[in-house]
Amino acid sequence: xxxxxxxxxxxxxxxxxVHGVGKLxxxxxxxxxxxDVVDAVLAEGAKLCEEVLFPLNQSGDAEGxxxxxxxxxxxxxxxxxxxxxxSGGWTGISADPAFGGQGLPEAVRFxxxxxxxxxxxxxxxxxxxxxxxxxxLMSHGSEELKARYLPKLVSGEWGGTMCLTxxxxxxxxxxxxxxxEPTADGSYRITGSKIFISAGEHDLTDxxxxxxxxxxxxxxxxxxxISTFVVPKFLPTEDGRPGAPNGVSCGSIEHKMGIKGxxxxxxxxxxxxxxxxxxxxxxxxxxxxxxxxxxxxxxxQGLGLSEVAYQNALAYxxxxxxxxxxxGTKNPDGPADPILVHPDVRKxxxxxxxxxxxxxxxxxxxxxxxxxxxxxxxxxxxxxxxDLVALxxxxxxxFFTDLGFECTNIALQTLGGHGYIREYGVEQYVRDARIAxxxxxxxxxxxxxxxxxxLPMEGGRLVRRFFSLVKADVDAAxxxxxxxxxxxxxxxALGRLQKATMVLAEKGFANPDEAGAAxxxxxxxxxxxxxxxxxxxxxxxxxxxxAAGEGDAAFLGAKLKTAQFYMAxxxxxxxxxxxxIQAGAGTIMAPAPSEF
Amino acid sequence: xxxxxxxxxxxxxxxxxxxxxxxxxxEETGLKYDINDFDLWxxxxxxxxxxxxxxxxxxxxxLGPNAAQEQIRKAMxxxxxxxxxxxxxxxxxxxxxxxxxxAAELKDGGYDxxxxxxxxxxxxxxMTGPMVAELLGLPVVTNVxxxxxxGATGRAERVLEGAxxxxxxxxxxxxxxxxxxxxxxxxxxxxxMAAKKKPLDVKPAALGEQAVxxxxxxxxxxxxAGRIVGxxxxxxxxxxxxxxxxxxxx
Ligand SMILES: Cc1cc2nc3c(=O)[nH]c(=O)nc-3n(C[C@H](O)[C@H](O)[C@H](O)COP(=O)(O)OP(=O)(O)OC[C@H]3O[C@@H](n4cnc5c(N)ncnc54)[C@H](O)[C@@H]3O)c2cc1C
Numbered sequence: 001x002x003x004x005x006x007x008x009x010x011x012x013x014x015x016x017x018v019h020g021v022g023k024l025x026x027x028x029x030x031x032x033x034x035x036d037v038v039d040a041v042l043a044e045g046a047k048l049c050e051e052v053l054f055p056l057n058q059s060g061d062a063e064g065x066x067x068x069x070x071x072x073x074x075x076x077x078x079x080x081x082x083x084x085x086x087s088g089g090w091t092g093i094s095a096d097p098a099f100g101g102q103g104l105p106e107a108v109r110f111x112x113x114x115x116x117x118x119x120x121x122x123x124x125x126x127x128x129x130x131x132x133x134x135x136x137l138m139s140h141g142s143e144e145l146k147a148r149y150l151p152k153l154v155s156g157e158w159g160g161t162m163c164l165t166x167x168x169x170x171x172x173x174x175x176x177x178x179x180x181e182p183t184a185d186g187s188y189r190i191t192g193s194k195i196f197i198s199a200g201e202h203d204l205t206d207x208x209x210x211x212x213x214x215x216x217x218x219x220x221x222x223x224x225x226i227s228t229f230v231v232p233k234f235l236p237t238e239d240g241r242p243g244a245p246n247g248v249s250c251g252s253i254e255h256k257m258g259i260k261g262x263x264x265x266x267x268x269x270x271x272x273x274x275x276x277x278x279x280x281x282x283x284x285x286x287x288x289x290x291x292x293x294x295x296x297x298x299x300x301q302g303l304g305l306s307e308v309a310y311q312n313a314l315a316y317x318x319x320x321x322x323x324x325x326x327x328g329t330k331n332p333d334g335p336a337d338p339i340l341v342h343p344d345v346r347k348x349x350x351x352x353x354x355x356x357x358x359x360x361x362x363x364x365x366x367x368x369x370x371x372x373x374x375x376x377x378x379x380x381x382x383x384x385x386x387d388l389v390a391l392x393x394x395x396x397x398x399f400f401t402d403l404g405f406e407c408t409n410i411a412l413q414t415l416g417g418h419g420y421i422r423e424y425g426v427e428q429y430v431r432d433a434r435i436a437x438x439x440x441x442x443x444x445x446x447x448x449x450x451x452x453x454x455l456p457m458e459g460g461r462l463v464r465r466f467f468s469l470v471k472a473d474v475d476a477a478x479x480x481x482x483x484x485x486x487x488x489x490x491x492x493a494l495g496r497l498q499k500a501t502m503v504l505a506e507k508g509f510a511n512p513d514e515a516g517a518a519x520x521x522x523x524x525x526x527x528x529x530x531x532x533x534x535x536x537x538x539x540x541x542x543x544x545x546x547a548a549g550e551g552d553a554a555f556l557g558a559k560l561k562t563a564q565f566y567m568a569x570x571x572x573x574x575x576x577x578x579x580x581i582q583a584g585a586g587t588i589m590a591p592a593p594s595e596f
Numbered sequence: 597x598x599x600x601x602x603x604x605x606x607x608x609x610x611x612x613x614x615x616x617x618x619x620x621x622x623e624e625t626g627l628k629y630d631i632n633d634f635d636l637w638x639x640x641x642x643x644x645x646x647x648x649x650x651x652x653x654x655x656x657x658x659l660g661p662n663a664a665q666e667q668i669r670k671a672m673x674x675x676x677x678x679x680x681x682x683x684x685x686x687x688x689x690x691x692x693x694x695x696x697x698x699a700a701e702l703k704d705g706g707y708d709x710x711x712x713x714x715x716x717x718x719x720x721x722x723m724t725g726p727m728v729a730e731l732l733g734l735p736v737v738t739n740v741x742x743x744x745x746x747g748a749t750g751r752a753e754r755v756l757e758g759a760x761x762x763x764x765x766x767x768x769x770x771x772x773x774x775x776x777x778x779x780x781x782x783x784x785x786x787x788x789m790a791a792k793k794k795p796l797d798v799k800p801a802a803l804g805e806q807a808v809x810x811x812x813x814x815x816x817x818x819x820x821a822g823r824i825v826g827x828x829x830x831x832x833x834x835x836x837x838x839x840x841x842x843x844x845x846x
Contacts, residue, residue, distance in 0.1 A: 032792060040669065040791075044783045051782065088784030102789050333821060552626060 002425030006046030027375040049119035057120040060261030072201040086156025099150040110367035117304025122261030132290040133160025140278035140286035159205040163194040163212040174222040180214040190274040200265030201250035207242040208233040228283035229274035247272035258431030299396035302404020309411035309429040352407040354566040358531035391462040398446035399527030401436035447519035489567040493529040496578040517585035525577040539563040597652035599642040603635040605664040606718040634713025636780040638773040672791035673783030682801035690806040695727035729770035741776040
């Protein structure tokens with residue numbers, strides 16, 4: 001049986017010692033988010049994840065969701081767990097207190113998100129989508145829609161969804177065909193069929209609030225002709241209860257590789273009543289609010305699964321006795337040595353550990369930037385934060401889920417054949433991790449977003465901000481031998497990233513296929529560099545605390561060793577990535593379809 | 597229903613303990629703390645009684661260092677209404693001194709029930725509850741694993757060695773709670789946010805003279821590795837012999 005313990009020591013190290021989460025309490029509206037409250041919230045959130053959500057993870061996978069005449073049943077235990085989750089206020093952790101939320105920083109929700117994804121990714125999809133619907137309505141909904149729907153979404157009584165995908169329109173939303181006809185009372189009639197809708201139908205909430213992309217009759221073609229609508233499963237009554245059924249029905253659910261406890265639904269809209277969110281034909285704006293948040297959350301799925309996979313692989317590697325260490329017996333009393341003695345096993349585990357801890361530091365940094373972007377009194381500071389969040393969103397989504405999947409797979413390998421069978425639970429993490437590379441915009445699309453939109457934005461300002469932050473930390477490391485040795489590979493990676501940026505600017509402009517051919521490698525190059533930079537930051541803090549005799553010496557020593565491993569064993573990837581980028585699109589575009 | 601629950605801040609037992617160089621105390625660095633398990637069940641019992649009665653209050657009292665405010669806040673996050681910290685930096689080994697300080701605090705509170713955990717998992721004394729009851733002149737029921745309060749009387753089931761006992765008692769009374777009565781609730785997010793605003797009174801603990809002091813402490817000896825004496829039925833005679841002659845348990 002697998003186990004999960006939220007890595008609270010590491011979480012606290014990153015939040016308090018590395019990023020100084022206390023400064024969030026200085027932002028207007030976050031007066032109550034003092035470090036002691038943040039710690040208490042995370043400690044209890046961790047227990048909820050460990051004791052309530054995690055025990056339902058394996059059973060939820062085995063049972064899956066069941067479809068019966070338009071209704072969907074979630075796996076046993078989900079209803080009770082959801083009730084506890086919602087009544088405890090966790091659905092509204094960072095929501096506006098004006099609508100019943102707890103008003104905590106997004107950064108805190110981010111951390112909680114990671115723990116939930118470790119504990120039970122399928123379960124976390126339900127409140128996660130409600131939060132997405134909340135964000136879209138909060139930023140683009142009319143006051144009337146907000147008053148009607150937000151309190152219910154925040155309390156968790158009602159759930160939310162995002163309905164984008166249609167059978168013929170996945171990545172290319174511009175060709176979607178669901179229609180919205182205006183009516184005399186200002187509402188709309190929605191007709192069309194959506195597929196792959198997570199949480200589209202289930203038994204956890206009294207009502208479901210669908211946010212649906214559709215076209216008005218006179219809409220221009222492409223994404224500039226898409227509008228967003230709120231379509232409730234049951235039309236709310238005047239006093240806010242779920243009333244008459246609307247024309248939405250669930251046609252079936254998918255049978256799939258992973259996240260089996262999360263219902264993936266075909267939703268048929270048949271003259272359903274909907275209300276517009278935002279302006280006509282500008283629906284992608286509202287949906288992008290939801291999608292940007294969701295992309296970061298999906299990145300956390302990669303990290304969360306990698307973390308739980310690591311914990312279980314490590315426990316196994318310490319206990320499994322097999323073979324002798326190459327340099328001589330380490331466990332003379334046993335029939336063999338623990339497999340942790342073998343360099344290959346150690347290397348695999350260290351790759352996961354180095355990714356997890358570095359990714360955690362990068363993610364929480366971005367989490368705090370979101371709060372800064374929303375709340376800082378200084379416009380210039382807000383703009384800088386917004387730039388960095390925009391730049392990092394595709395990196396977190398795609399790099400975390402690519403590496404997250406790779407890491408769960410390494411964890412499985414650590415258990416040998418026992419990793420492949422169900423009992424130990426690790427194969428589930430591999431299956432669950434796989435979807436995160438696909439939904440919320442495939443990772444290829446994230447790379448195109450980075451290269452095609454974020455790099456040229458504001459004349460390259462976003463990426464220049466990032467470069468200068470990294471460079472400042474590399475330069476500052478000259479004062480300490482240990483740090484200087486770590487800073488050198490970070491500086492080299494930054495140089496490669498800058499070079500790749502130049503290559504893209506020159507070639508990609510002339511020939512867009514060049515940009516398309518380089519995009520994924522470029523995103524990975526930025527991911528390795530950004531996480532390496534966070535390792536340098538963590539190493540600086542670890543060095544300082546050790547020198548001051550503060551903190552747990554073993555923990556801080558392990559931090560430094562893991563930083564050194566990252567630089568030695570993961571950072572060199574950046575050289576290969578640059579070489580691939582420089583190789584250009586030629587060999588990719590050369591073969592004719594018949595030559596494949 | 598006005599209920600007081602006395603809680604203790606104890607180290608989380610999963611960590612490795614170390615003894616200070618002079619052998620007088622355990623090392624505090626690296627330890628984490630929580631509410632004593634049995635006290636969590638006492639808090640839960642109090643909250644359930646209040647919820648069932650539909651009215652009343654749950655007040656938490658803790659004797660300990662300033663940092664024990666964290667445990668009082670946790671009890672509040674679970675649902676307790678208010679708290680008092682009787683602050684002391686001393687490590688107190690004299691149970692009677694603790695009981696006196698608690699009794700002095702509780703004496704004029706007008707509580708219908710005062711709840712304790714059966715035992716603190718760090719000091720293992722099992723005496724604070726009964727001594728406080730004695731000092732307050734109240735009836736005490738220990739090791740409660742089933743509880744029913746109706747009007748001015750209560751009915752409890754107590755754990756005995758291999759049996760149980762049903763007792764009745766008048767209110768006000770002191771109870772010590774055993775495991776099995778309930779499973780404590782997790783503090784909710786709403787509870788944590790609300791706890792910040794609940795009244796927490798901090799005052800010095802009136803400990804007085806302490807008759808008991810700790811002279812020295814030692815960790816238990818390392819356990820020797822297990823031994824496999826054989827497999828199947830053939831191994832039984834040797835196992836029995838070893839259990840008789842070496843382990844001396846048969
Ligand atoms: C379990 C699950 C849950 C989901 N939940 C939701 C949900 O809640 N709401 C929702 O609306 N959708 C949801 N989806 C749909 C998901 O977002 C889409 O599957 C995804 O966006 C990809 O679309 P597609 O499947 O049509 O693939 P396609 O768009 O057909 O893509 C196929 C391949 O081509 C590549 N590709 C396509 N276009 C380009 C391009 N322009 N440049 C480069 N490469 C390209 C893609 O990267 C991919 O590798 C879910 C899907 C699954 C499986």
